Amino acid sequence: MLSIYVACLAAYNDGELHGRWLDLKDYDSQEELVAAIEDMLAASPVPDAEEFAIHDYESTEFDTAVEIHEYAGTDYVWRLEMALRETSDPDAFAAFLSYHGNDLTYAMDYFEEAYHGLWSSIEDYALEFFEDVYGDVNFPGFRISVDTVAWESEHTVIDARGGVYVFSCI
Structure with missing residues (x-):
């Protein structure tokens, strides 16, 4: 239902853009989503990167725009995805x-x-x-x-x- 662009904040603060688009339908649990974010952080050009932010989001599967704030966190994003899947x-x-x-x-x-x-x-x-x-x-x-x-x-x-x-x- 949703896709989010997660960005490495250490790279961003260092003047580099490092992140990844994640299509939430590809994940079966919040833990899998967190692991994908951790993989993105591990591949950061800045060593020991730990923090991320959601710099963009989209859904092409429904008409009404949902709003996801930059620091919403994986709990909110995953709960939103589950609500959209189950409704x-x-x-x-x-x-x-x-x-x-x-x-x-x-x-x-x-x-x-x-x-x-x-x-x-x-x-x-x-x-x-x-x-x-x-x-x-x-x-x-x-x-x-x-x-x-x-x-x-x-x-x-x-x-x-x-x-x-x-x-x-x-």
């Missing part, structure tokens, strides 16, 4: 995470409970929600106030490619 919808998870200030613990705890799906429009979601609550609404002159349904149902709507993600407010 029902990685794009929606990334949007939920971003909406909630990149609070990974919150996103991991509440995403599945809050997520209602990807809808072509908020109007489509509101109509189905209304029908679920009140039954068949196919009669002449029926109109629905999307704003009222959104307010009454306490939902968060996040724009997505091809529609909107809808989440319960938790």
Whole structure:
């Protein structure tokens, strides 16, 4: 799901660029990821290099950008990768995470409970929600106030490619 560029800080501080792109799907555990970083550090042009930073990151597998800070550490990065692998919808998870200030613990705890799906429009979601609550609404002159349904149902709507993600407010 994610790739990170880890850089050797000793080399960086010495005016050299030494690092490696790591595709996290190539690793089965956080320990394997740490070992790959240690291998990169061992190959540093600066002897006994010990510190690294994440200088870049990317994902080509989903639309919403996640944010990884330079000193996030392998624990955060690995937890994020596992959450993206295990969730029902990685794009929606990334949007939920971003909406909630990149609070990974919150996103991991509440995403599945809050997520209602990807809808072509908020109007489509509101109509189905209304029908679920009140039954068949196919009669002449029926109109629905999307704003009222959104307010009454306490939902968060996040724009997505091809529609909107809808989440319960938790």
